Amino acid sequence: MPLRQGGVDTDQILPSKFLKLITRTGFEDALFADWRTDPTFVFNNPSYAGASILVAGPNFGIGSSREHAVWALMDYGFKVVVSSQFADIFRGNAGNAGLVAIDVDQKVIDRLLDAVEADPQLAVTVDLEACEISAGDIRSPFHIDDHTRARLLAGLDDIEITLTNVSEIEEFEAKRPSWRPSIHA
Amino acid sequence: MPRTLAEKIWDEHVIRHEADGPDLLHIDFHLVHEVSSPQAFDGLRLSGRKVRRTDLTIATEDHNVPTLNITETIADPISRAQIEALRANTKEFGIVLHPLGDRDQGIVHVIGPELGITQPGMTIVCGDSHTATHGAFGALAFGIGTSQVEHVLATQTLPQDRPKMMAVTVNGSLPDGVTAKDLVLNLIAHAGVGGGQGYIVEYRGQAIEELSMEGRMTVCNMSIEWGAKAGLVAPDQKTFDYLKGRQFAPSGAEWDKAVAHWKTLATEPGATFDKEIVLDASVMTPFVTWGTNPGQGVPLSGEVPRPEDFSNEQERAAAQKALAYMDLTPGTRMKDISVDTVFIGSCTNSRIEDLRSAAAVLTGQKISPGMRLLVVPGSVRVRLEAEAEGLDKVFIEAGGEWRGAGCSMCLGMNPDQLAPGERCASTSNRNFEGRQGKGGRTHLVSPQVAAATAITGRLTAPADLSSLTHA
Numbered sequence A: 001m002p003l004r005q006g007g008v009d010t011d012q013i014l015p016s017k018f019l020k021l022i023t024r025t026g027f028e029d030a031l032f033a034d035w036r037t038d039p040t041f042v043f044n045n046p047s048y049a050g051a052s053i054l055v056a057g058p059n060f061g062i063g064s065s066r067e068h069a070v071w072a073l074m075d076y077g078f079k080v081v082v083s084s085q086f087a088d089i090f091r092g093n094a095g096n097a098g099l100v101a102i103d104v105d106q107k108v109i110d111r112l113l114d115a116v117e118a119d120p121q122l123a124v125t126v127d128l129e130a131c132e133i134s135a136g137d138i139r140s141p142f143h144i145d146d147h148t149r150a151r152l153l154a155g156l157d158d159i160e161i162t163l164t165n166v167s168e169i170e171e172f173e174a175k176r177p178s179w180r181p182s183i184h185a
Numbered sequence B: 001m002p003r004t005l006a007e008k009i010w011d012e013h014v015i016r017h018e019a020d021g022p023d024l025l026h027i028d029f030h031l032v033h034e035v036s037s038p039q040a041f042d043g044l045r046l047s048g049r050k051v052r053r054t055d056l057t058i059a060t061e062d063h064n065v066p067t068l069n070i071t072e073t074i075a076d077p078i079s080r081a082q083i084e085a086l087r088a089n090t091k092e093f094g095i096v097l098h099p100l101g102d103r104d105q106g107i108v109h110v111i112g113p114e115l116g117i118t119q120p121g122m123t124i125v126c127g128d129s130h131t132a133t134h135g136a137f138g139a140l141a142f143g144i145g146t147s148q149v150e151h152v153l154a155t156q157t158l159p160q161d162r163p164k165m166m167a168v169t170v171n172g173s174l175p176d177g178v179t180a181k182d183l184v185l186n187l188i189a190h191a192g193v194g195g196g197q198g199y200i201v202e203y204r205g206q207a208i209e210e211l212s213m214e215g216r217m218t219v220c221n222m223s224i225e226w227g228a229k230a231g232l233v234a235p236d237q238k239t240f241d242y243l244k245g246r247q248f249a250p251s252g253a254e255w256d257k258a259v260a261h262w263k264t265l266a267t268e269p270g271a272t273f274d275k276e277i278v279l280d281a282s283v284m285t286p287f288v289t290w291g292t293n294p295g296q297g298v299p300l301s302g303e304v305p306r307p308e309d310f311s312n313e314q315e316r317a318a319a320q321k322a323l324a325y326m327d328l329t330p331g332t333r334m335k336d337i338s339v340d341t342v343f344i345g346s347c348t349n350s351r352i353e354d355l356r357s358a359a360a361v362l363t364g365q366k367i368s369p370g371m372r373l374l375v376v377p378g379s380v381r382v383r384l385e386a387e388a389e390g391l392d393k394v395f396i397e398a399g400g401e402w403r404g405a406g407c408s409m410c411l412g413m414n415p416d417q418l419a420p421g422e423r424c425a426s427t428s429n430r431n432f433e434g435r436q437g438k439g440g441r442t443h444l445v446s447p448q449v450a451a452a453t454a455i456t457g458r459l460t461a462p463a464d465l466s467s468l469t470h471a
């Protein structure tokens, strides 16, 4: 799915009225809900139905920290978002929730957008093992940090990993200065 | 090696350092609100985990709450369900909650400093992107997503990659009538909405030192609006004076120890930043946004830009889209733009100093016929303080509405919203499409400009009012 626009903020990806849900799923209809009321918006183009890769302009996911924006993209069926620059919190949320967010050069983005707009059926492949994205005769390496990549591939639970260090956490907490705030003291 | 303020705080909180992975950081304090937490508590329940440090966690209700009739049941059933989920979750997991009606309820970024929880040298997180507000005290504070909220609840830690460091040095003094909000809107227009991506930013220089704590909070609050992970200011005597005597600030000998430590935190001479932006405060003027992101701003004395003026194709396309959404014609003088509603509030500008400065402009004045003016204090304590000073009367006598504490019209999650096409001058931090209600049009401004705009019905600087009356 090609989304040419840059600076797509999370208030557009998931408008705030849908933030009221207390579940982690069920956000598919909320994704870009306001923009989808415009019949010319790319999400209303049936040629892209079922797309699992979103190719977007730079500065994707700016604004609010809502992880709901990532859940909505996943609920809609996206597995990967490609951009030349992601907002930091969005990138972190994607990694934690299991959405693959990969960085490629804006020149490659432009070529991908052109290609996918010209041929909506063109298959785009993202190879997380080889860190390579390809579509037709376009082929480019992409960047994703090793740690996130390893976790996406192995499906590891971050909290579980952290808790293997519980004795170090305890040691650290024991040294916390007594003047730092604590609300039960 | 000489280190920056942020590097010192970071180093002091590393529990475990991995050569090829993120550092595991201890989190000194975790602030929780109703929107980003329910799924995190669900996660804890599913995995049978507890909240590790309930003594380092506090919750409040702010995003969904109505600011009128606060003693009645919340009318919107989905908002009510979210509030009720927070009440049930905090009860089940043993977390202190300041609910609607409580003396300490308010916007999460207003109550932290007010209670004295926000202190220099701390790591503070919240499932909210404006958490950098707390950086005004020299704390390393940043927003996180719901998975990370769950992580911090369960472990009081967070794995984090070390960001790059940037300095924003603002030399000179702000002219009279130019505020912290104008300063930060200037900066964002200069740097662009992605300019801070990947950085922790230290704000420094004469203009920053001269800001009050409230002003520093306004600047740090908007760090995320240009993409920065966090923004902070070195603690100084103003910081200590603000904190002294607050509920959770240390006292007696503990206070002295704390201050001694806080004084060691400042960036050392010779410490290097990966990037620096230098601005001159003395040439700044009141600033206002015309578009649909916080970087699309111009001086209030300026005009709506022409898309052709942007050299970059992305920016040109963005400007075109923004102008269509905002229903503005290029070349229009900003001061000729009429406004339907003025909102004074949000975690950017709802503190006592903000309300005082707006009230000073509105004293003895009436708002323009048909204008809707909403004044929403950031917390119950701010509300009570303002009422003790009689500020509520100033707003009401001018024709405005004085409300209860909450996020209110900063975002369209509670009853305070813009109607489609309605144009608002707002002291909040985001002018994204539909942010204040579907189809609503937002111009970001300072509290003083907001107040002056309410009087004339057009975007106006307070200085223009006196020339109007003197003429």
Ligand code: SF4
Binding pocket: B062, B063, B107, B108, B109, B128, B130, B346, B347, B348, B406, B407, B410, B411, B428, B429
């Ligand atoms: S006032 Fe606005 S920006 Fe601040 S926490 Fe509330 S919704 Fe977020």
